[in-house]
Amino acid sequence: xxxxLPNVTTSIFTVMSKMASEYGALNLSQGFPNFESDPVLIxxxxxxxxxxxxxxxxxxxxxxxxxxxxxxxxxxYGKKYNPTSxxxxxxxxxxxxxxxxAATIHKGDEVIIFAPAYDxxxxxxxxxxxxxxxxxxxxxxxxxxxxxxxxAISANTKMIIINSPHNPSGTVFSEKDxxxxxxxxxxxxxxxxxxxxxxxxxxDTEIHQSAARFEALSQRTFITASFGKTFHNTGWxxxxxxxxxxxxxxxxxxHQYNVFCVNHPVxxxxxxxxxNPSRFLSIPNFYEEKRDFFLNLIKDSxxxxxxxxxxxxxxxxxxxxxxxxxxxxxxxxxxxFKLASIPTSVFNKNQADFKQLRVCFAKTNETLxxxxxxxxxx
Ligand code: PMP
Ligand code: GLN
Numbered sequence: 001x002x003x004x005l006p007n008v009t010t011s012i013f014t015v016m017s018k019m020a021s022e023y024g025a026l027n028l029s030q031g032f033p034n035f036e037s038d039p040v041l042i043x044x045x046x047x048x049x050x051x052x053x054x055x056x057x058x059x060x061x062x063x064x065x066x067x068x069x070x071x072x073x074x075x076x077y078g079k080k081y082n083p084t085s086x087x088x089x090x091x092x093x094x095x096x097x098x099x100x101x102a103a104t105i106h107k108g109d110e111v112i113i114f115a116p117a118y119d120x121x122x123x124x125x126x127x128x129x130x131x132x133x134x135x136x137x138x139x140x141x142x143x144x145x146x147x148x149x150x151x152a153i154s155a156n157t158k159m160i161i162i163n164s165p166h167n168p169s170g171t172v173f174s175e176k177d178x179x180x181x182x183x184x185x186x187x188x189x190x191x192x193x194x195x196x197x198x199x200x201x202x203x204d205t206e207i208h209q210s211a212a213r214f215e216a217l218s219q220r221t222f223i224t225a226s227f228g229k230t231f232h233n234t235g236w237x238x239x240x241x242x243x244x245x246x247x248x249x250x251x252x253x254x255h256q257y258n259v260f261c262v263n264h265p266v267x268x269x270x271x272x273x274x275x276n277p278s279r280f281l282s283i284p285n286f287y288e289e290k291r292d293f294f295l296n297l298i299k300d301s302x303x304x305x306x307x308x309x310x311x312x313x314x315x316x317x318x319x320x321x322x323x324x325x326x327x328x329x330x331x332x333x334x335x336x337f338k339l340a341s342i343p344t345s346v347f348n349k350n351q352a353d354f355k356q357l358r359v360c361f362a363k364t365n366e367t368l369x370x371x372x373x374x375x376x377x378x
Pocket of ligand 2: 032167
C-alpha cells in the first residue's frame with residue numbers, strides 16, 4: 001500500500017508519555033492536568049446519564065450547549081454566532097480542526113502555518129492534497145512577522161492557521177497582529193483557522209484577541225475551541241467550532257459523515273455547568289497562580305525562561321546546561337532525571353533547534369514542587 005502520510009510517525013505526546021511511564025518519570029510532557037475537574041461538572045454529566053441522555057445528540061450538538069456558547073462568545077468578544085447555523089459541537093478541537101481543513105482544502109492549495117506549530121495541522125492539510133508553508137516564530141518573543149507572511153502568500157494560498165495563546169511558546173497575538181491578519185486575509189481572499197483552545201488560559205494584562213472580535217475577519221474564519229483545556233478534562237474530547245453560516249454549512253457536510261455527532265451526556269452536563277460564567281472567568285487566575293508558583297520555584301535553576309503569557313506550557317531554554325539536541329536532552333531528562341518534557345524541535349520540522357524544552361504546569365502544586373526539585377538539581 002502507498003502510504004498517504006509517508007513521513008508521519010507516532011506523535012511526540014504518545015512517545016514522551018510512554019517514556020515517562022516506562023522510566024517512572026514525572027510527566028510534564030503531554031499537556032493534561034493531573035488533577036480532577038470540578039465535582040459539580042462531573043455530577044452534571046453523571047446526572048445527564050441517569051436522566052437518559054444516552055442516545056445520539058443532534059448532529060450540530062446539544063442546542064442548550066450551543067446557546068451557552070453563543071452567550072459566552074457574545075459576552076466575551078461581542079460577536080453573535082447563531083446557535084442553529086454557526087456553532088457545531090465536536091470531539092475536541094482536533095476533530096474541529098480536521099473537519100475545517102477537510103471541508104475547505106483542495107489539491108494544490110497552500111496553507112500558511114506558524115512554526116513551531118501544533119502537530120495536527122500539517123497531516124490533515126497533506127491528506128487533502130494541500131501544502132503547508134511555515135513562517136518561523138523566533139525566540140524569545142515568538143511574535144509573527146506579517147511582512148514575511150505577506151511574502152509567503154501566493155495565488156494558491158487558501159488558508160492561514162493561527163494559534164493564540166500559542167502552543168508551545170505561550171506567546172499571545174496582539175490586537176495589531178489580528179488587524180494585520182484581517183487586512184491580509186481580506187486582500188487575498190483567504191480563509192482563516194483560528195485555533196483558540198487556550199482562550200481562557202491567559203495571564204497578566206494580556207487580552208485574548210479572538211478572531212470573533214474582528215467582524216471582517218470573523219466572516220472568513222473557523223474558530224476552534226476545547227472544553228478539555230478549559231475545564232481540566234482532556235479525556236472527554238469535547239470542543240466546538242464557530243464559523244459564519246456559509247462556512248459552517250461546508251463544515252457540517254464533513255462532520256455529519258465523520259462522527260455525525262459527539263458524546264451526548266457530556267454536552268448536557270457542560271450546558272448545565274456553563275450557566276454560571278464564573279466557571280470560565282475563574283480559569284485565567286487559577287493557571288496564572290500555577291505558572292507563578294512553578295516559575296518562582298525554578299528561578300535560580302540553570303534553565304532560562306520568559307514567563308508564558310498564555311497556555312499551560314512553559315518553554316525552558318537549556319543552552320547554559322548543554323549543547324545536546326533537544327530530543328537527546330529530553331530523553332536524558334526522562335531516563336536519568338525522571339522528568340518528561342517535550343522537545344520543541346518536533347513542532348519546527350525544517351528549522352533550527354532552539355534548545356528549548358516545553359513543560360506543562362497544569363499539575364498539582366506537589367507535582368510542580370517535585371519537578372522544580374529535579375530542575376534545580378541539573
Ligand atoms: N490545538 C492546540 C494548540 C492544542 O494544544 C491542542 C491540544 N489539546 C488541540 C488543538 C487539541 O485539543 P483537543 O484535545 O480538544 O482535541
Ligand atoms: N495538546 C496536547 C499538548 O500539546 C496534547 C494532545 C495530544 O496528546 N494529542 O501537549
